[in-house]
Amino acid sequence: MTSAVPPAEFFQGVEQFNQQEFYACHDTLEALWMEALEPQKRFYQGILQIAVGCYHLGNLNWQGAVILLGEGIGRLRGYQPVYEGIDVAELLIQSVQLLQALQETGPEQVADFVKQLESLPANASGDISTNSVTRLPKISTLSGN
DSSP: OOOOOOOHHHHHHHHHHHTTOHHHHHHHHHHHHHHOOTTHHHHHHHHHHHHHHHHHHHTTOHHHHHHHHHHHHHHHGGGOSEETTEEHHHHHHHHHHHHHHHHHHOGGGHHHHHHHHHHSOTTOOOOTTTTOOOOOOOOOBOOOO
């Protein structure tokens, strides 16, 4: 599958996502999404929905976070493993882990869950074998530059 080189604004949105500036990421990517054609349109929408899910989580909106994470994950599944220089498979792994942890936590415990997320060091790596650390997803780029 060939795809056009994404515009610079897309990578600005990726940077905002990775800095956990989810509202700004939404604004940046929504402008691209509204103008895009398929298959980019669905791709942008999937990333947008994951960003908005993380934004809702930051506002302790458990239901909004769960719904939008789920919708974003569903939209991105067909773009694996890599699309437009983005490691979609890794983004999905991280997003699914977050969604599952949220579902296990439930809406009553969302404030404690978010406190735990915020208390993690920015560059800490979780021990996957114990599943003890859940974190917000990050978007990895696979550019050869």
